[in-house]
Amino acid sequence: MKLPLCCPLVIALMVVNVAAEAPPPVVLRAENGPIIALWQKDANPNKPYISQLYSPGDKPVPLIEDSPPDHFHHHGLMFAIGVDDTDFWAEKDIKNAGRQESVEVKPAPAGNGFNQTLRWLATDGTKLLDETRRVRVRATGKGAEAVNWLDWESVLAPAAGRTSVRLFGSHYFGLGMRFLPAWANKGEFLFSNTAGQTVVRGDEKLTPGAWAAARCEIDGHPVTVLMIDHPANSRAVKWFTMGTPFCYLSAAMGLESAPAQLKAGEHWTLRYGLAIISGPADTARLSKLAGEWTNTNQISDEKSNPTKP
Numbered sequence: 001m002k003l004p005l006c007c008p009l010v011i012a013l014m015v016v017n018v019a020a021e022a023p024p025p026v027v028l029r030a031e032n033g034p035i036i037a038l039w040q041k042d043a044n045p046n047k048p049y050i051s052q053l054y055s056p057g058d059k060p061v062p063l064i065e066d067s068p069p070d071h072f073h074h075h076g077l078m079f080a081i082g083v084d085d086t087d088f089w090a091e092k093d094i095k096n097a098g099r100q101e102s103v104e105v106k107p108a109p110a111g112n113g114f115n116q117t118l119r120w121l122a123t124d125g126t127k128l129l130d131e132t133r134r135v136r137v138r139a140t141g142k143g144a145e146a147v148n149w150l151d152w153e154s155v156l157a158p159a160a161g162r163t164s165v166r167l168f169g170s171h172y173f174g175l176g177m178r179f180l181p182a183w184a185n186k187g188e189f190l191f192s193n194t195a196g197q198t199v200v201r202g203d204e205k206l207t208p209g210a211w212a213a214a215r216c217e218i219d220g221h222p223v224t225v226l227m228i229d230h231p232a233n234s235r236a237v238k239w240f241t242m243g244t245p246f247c248y249l250s251a252a253m254g255l256e257s258a259p260a261q262l263k264a265g266e267h268w269t270l271r272y273g274l275a276i277i278s279g280p281a282d283t284a285r286l287s288k289l290a291g292e293w294t295n296t297n298q299i300s301d302e303k304s305n306p307t308k309p
Contacts, residue, residue, distance in 0.1 A: 025051045028137045031110045036137035036148045046091045047100040050077035055223045056146035057278045065180045074178040079154055082168040083129050086122045089173055096123055112137050127159035148276040157267040164263045169255035171200050172240040175272055176250030183247035187216045190283055204242045211290040212239035214249050215280055226275040227251055228290045234268035
């Protein structure tokens with residue numbers, strides 16, 4: 001079947017740099033039809049991830065970049081931290097790069113997401129961490145009220161046979177997204193509040209709070225991307241943001257200053273919501289959307305342990 005050039009999947013393949021050996025991404029649609037995201041379900045090369053996200057509307061706008069030349073380990077929307085002495089964020093040119101290996105995949109019957117079991121392996125193949133990942137997409141509203149949603153949940157536990165694991169990271173480790181080059185030097189960040197915001201270096205900032213958003217005008221189309229932290233998460237977010245030389249937003253967890261020890265029998269549950277809006281949403285609307293998401297999307301295990309530091 002020949003796809004028209006305006007097809008979102010064609011647009012995605014033009015802007016997503018997928019490794020030659022990797023299979024094509026899987027289309028994730030809302031149950032009512034529109035394409036919300038593309039999913040790279042196999043490690044490419046070291047981890048699975050969401051390779052593309054789209055704004056709502058008749059002409060969906062692609063938002064994120066996969067493996068850009070300046071940071072080839074930036075993969076669209078990806079989740080990575082450090083475990084023991086292994087770095088799961090970086091991929092090449094380091095001696096301790098880890099790999100997230102897909103063990104089992106169960107696509108949602110409606111095609112709007114998946115459940116995936118992942119095994120986090122050290123460089124030498126040692127099993128460090130087990131993850132159960134759940135992703136769902138949906139679309140709500142119409143016209144100016146249209147929103148594309150992506151719900152992400154990761155449940156982390158020490159691999160079988162390990163008495164404990166140490167979770168660590170740089171100040172940006174977590175669930176992060178690399179925006180397309182058009183966002184660089186133009187993207188604007190908004191927050192639920194800026195109390196406690198700190199500057200790490202340059203324009204890199206860490207901001208605690210319930211939500212953070214990036215907004216920009218792309219080819220005349222204003223787009224806003226909202227990320228929401230669930231209040232029952234095992235570790236609260238410190239939003240990492242930077243706008244130059246590229247635009248990045250990450251649900252970081254302060255692992256650079258407060259590493260965590262996860263013992264056998266314990267687990268962390270982390271859940272985040274993403275809302276994509278075709279318009280310059282203000283803080284009032286973003287707060288409303290964040291509140292609605294928190295109140296209607298309950299975490300699968302609110303007794304996750306250990307408790308927040």
